Amino acid sequence: MSLGLGLVGMATQDDQLYETLKNTLFNNADSAIIGEAAAYGMGLVMIGSADENAIEEMISHAADSNHEKIIRALGISLALIMYGKEQQAEGLIEQMCQSKDAIIRYGAMFTIGCAYAGTAASSAIRRLLKFSVSDTSDDVKRAALMNIGFVCLREPKNLPTMVKSFAISYNPHVKYGAAMALGIGCAGTGSQEALKILAPLTTGQEDFVRQGALIALSMVFMQITDT
Numbered sequence: 001m002s003l004g005l006g007l008v009g010m011a012t013q014d015d016q017l018y019e020t021l022k023n024t025l026f027n028n029a030d031s032a033i034i035g036e037a038a039a040y041g042m043g044l045v046m047i048g049s050a051d052e053n054a055i056e057e058m059i060s061h062a063a064d065s066n067h068e069k070i071i072r073a074l075g076i077s078l079a080l081i082m083y084g085k086e087q088q089a090e091g092l093i094e095q096m097c098q099s100k101d102a103i104i105r106y107g108a109m110f111t112i113g114c115a116y117a118g119t120a121a122s123s124a125i126r127r128l129l130k131f132s133v134s135d136t137s138d139d140v141k142r143a144a145l146m147n148i149g150f151v152c153l154r155e156p157k158n159l160p161t162m163v164k165s166f167a168i169s170y171n172p173h174v175k176y177g178a179a180m181a182l183g184i185g186c187a188g189t190g191s192q193e194a195l196k197i198l199a200p201l202t203t204g205q206e207d208f209v210r211q212g213a214l215i216a217l218s219m220v221f222m223q224i225t226d227t
Contacts, residue, residue, distance in 0.1 A: 006041030013049045018042060022057065032067040039070055043077025050085050055092060068103060075107020079114040089115035102137035109140060113147030118154040125151055132166065138173035145177025149184030156185040160193035167197045172206040183216025190224040
């Protein structure tokens with residue numbers, strides 16, 4: 001129900017709907033599944049609002065929660081709240097990037113991706129590249145690369161060159177992130193450069209990397225005719 005409410009009320013910034021979902025989250029602290037759904041719903045309702053009260057409540061609850069699913073959902077919802085906000089999101093991004101909790105840093109990568117989606121902003125790309133090589137968490141590295149795809153989705157020309165070296169990494173999570181970056185950023189382009197990088201990954205040793213490469217290929221070539 002919580003996810004349904006979030007989808008129905010997506011981007012409405014309806015205070016009553018948000019409060020209903022927030023109360024569901026707060027009143028079900030022991031249920032990771034209910035809390036996760038309510039947290040996602042909150043983010044969906046408040047997409048692009050940059051609502052300071054909602055941000056404060058989500059950060060506070062994430063710090064108090066013991067459930068990884070709920071913390072991750074709140075991290076993604078914070079990203080949704082900052083959709084398209086670019087510089088306005090910098091304060092939250094910096095706060096999340098400095099967190100000792102890898103799940104919050106994971107959310108920070110998506111906050112960068114959402115805030116700068118389609119802008120090809122060099123500052124956002126540099127930050128994501130930094131985390132893709134320096135963070136101690138494989139989840140964060142993977143998320144950083146994936147979100148380069150979101151940042152470059154309107155200008156994907158240089159994306160294959162940007163992630164090519166990551167696609168041959170020894171780390172399977174990094175390879176998966178590179179594949180999904182190409183799938184997201186080059187979706188519907190039929191890019192031959194992306195194909196050259198993704199094709200070898202479809203025969204890799206790790207099953208989830210092969211899966212990611214195949215998903216990415218389907219995204220790159222969706223709605224592309226035989227011609």
